[in-house]
Amino acid sequence: MxxxxxxxxxxxxxxxxxxxxxxxxxxxxxxxxxxxxxxxxxxxxxxxxxxxxxxxxxxxxxxxxxxxxxxxxxxxxITRTFQNLRLFPRLSVLDNVLTGLTCEGGTSMCMAMLRLPVLRHRERQLRLRALEAMDRFGLSDKAGWPAAVLAYGDKKRVELARATVGNxxxxxxxxxxxxxxxxxxxxxxxxxxxxxxxxxxxxxxxxxxxxxxxxxxxxxxxxxxxxxxxxxxxxxxxxxxxxxxxxxxxxxxx
Ligand SMILES: Nc1ncnc2c1ncn2[C@@H]1O[C@H](COP(=O)(O)OP(=O)(O)O)[C@@H](O)[C@H]1O
Ligand SMILES: [Mg+2]
The missing domain is CATH 3.40.50.300 (P-loop containing nucleotide triphosphate hydrolases)
Incomplete structure (x- = not known):
């Protein structure tokens, strides 16, 4: 491969x-x-x-x-994790994991501003996938926490969830x-x-x-x-x- x-x-x-x-x-x-x-x-x-x-x-x-x-x-x-963590410290765990799905967004600014129902549906789907990935790595109860306050081991797991969420x-x-x-x-x-x-x-x-x-x-x-x-x-x-x-x-x- x-x-x-x-x-x-x-x-x-x-x-x-x-x-x-x-x-x-x-x-x-x-x-x-x-x-x-x-x-x-x-x-x-x-x-x-x-x-x-x-x-x-x-x-x-x-x-x-x-x-x-x-x-x-x-x-x-191709996705990766970093030896020295690269998270967005002020974003929540959920939002950090969601950044692993940005390749699948495909939404124009105009569409986003119109808040079309089809987009809301897509956002829900992306959130569901992020929640599943967080669940796999034992992070569900910390979805809303800013990444900065996590223990080191949890930060490593957020990187793994972000790298794997997009299959x-x-x-x-x-x-x-x-x-x-x-x-x-x-x-x-x-x-x-x-x-x-x-x-x-x-x-x-x-x-x-x-x-x-x-x-x-x-x-x-x-x-x-x-x-x-x-x-x-x-x-x-x-x-x-x-x-x-x-x-x-x-x-x-x-
Ligand atoms: N951005 C860089 N600029 C200059 N030297 C670098 C840089 N990145 C790595 N190196 C050097 O390249 C070598 C290999 O480093 P690295 O790939 O980090 O090794 P490893 O991950 O196997 O520990 C080291 O000597 C390191 O100092
Ligand atoms: Mg290294």
Whole structure:
């Protein structure tokens, strides 16, 4: 569904990604792992149009999306969450989740001002969908709360609800459980499993190895901007390059 070919990204001459090539198959959960600074978030930024790749190509369902602006890529059905939260702090939880449906609005200013019944019906439908998404992530009782006052774990869940409310074709998650406690991690893990069972295509960046090994179909390993291994969780776990470059270093810093 998503194919990266030789994607590189330089920041002021320093390479953050070096000729990265891998694919994300449809209906599967692919995990992207690697040490801090490996280039994982940069890769998602290049796929979603937040940053243009320096070279290489990104194809989504055979369409070349390399260098397209972020809103065009979002319209194709790619949504994401951010490692560092990006919510609208003063908007309610409900309104934050509703922003995940803006691609489906299609309402002109003129139509909106006329308050046509057909629009009121559509608004009700969008609200219902947002409420369902909030329910899935245990946020129903906080619908009217401003996002700013939520606990960190709830903010992460609002991002997940916003990213999934529009039934995206491809969901990119940048460390969705980072900073959550064990109980919250387990509940988000279960929600990811449910999404995967429903056939959602997911690219998951995650540091929690237990979570990755439990739910991923495929694993891609980045180290210093290079893709050093791909395979099933078991294959990757046994790969000496991965052990040395990633797990070994983690143990060394633990
Ligand atoms: N906007 C940016 N400007 C300059 N350097 C950046 C920028 N974003 C990331 N980098 C650098 O690119 C490298 C990869 O970062 P990042 O993609 O955030 O890694 P990861 O998500 O794997 O921890 C790091 O060395 C980081 O400092
Ligand atoms: Mg990152």
């Amino acid at each position: 998503l194919q990266l070919d030789g994607v590189s990204k330089n920041f002021g001459g320093l390479p953050a990604l070096q000729s990265v090539t891998f694919g994300v198959p449809k209906g599967r959960l692919t995990a992207l792992i690697g040490p801090n600074g490996a280039g994982k978030s940069t890769l998602i930024n290049c796929v979603t149009g937040l940053l243009p790749p320096t070279s290489g190509s990104v194809h989504f369902e055979s369409v070349d999306i390399s260098g397209l602006p972020a809103h065009r890529i979002a319209h194709l059905g 995206p074709r491809l969901l990119l998650l940048d460390e969705p459980v980072a900073g959550l406690n064990a109980e919250e991690t387990a509940s988000v893990g279960e929600q990811l499993r449910t999404l995967r069972r429903a056939g959602q295509t997911i690219l998951l960046i995650e540091h929690d190895m237990d979570l990755v090994m439990n739910i991923a179909d495929h694993v891609v390993v980045l180290d210093s901007g290079q893709c050093i291994a791909t395979g099933t969780p078991d294959e990757v776990r046994r790969n000496p390059l991965v052990l040395e470059a990633y797990l070994g270093r983690m143990e060394a810093t633990a």
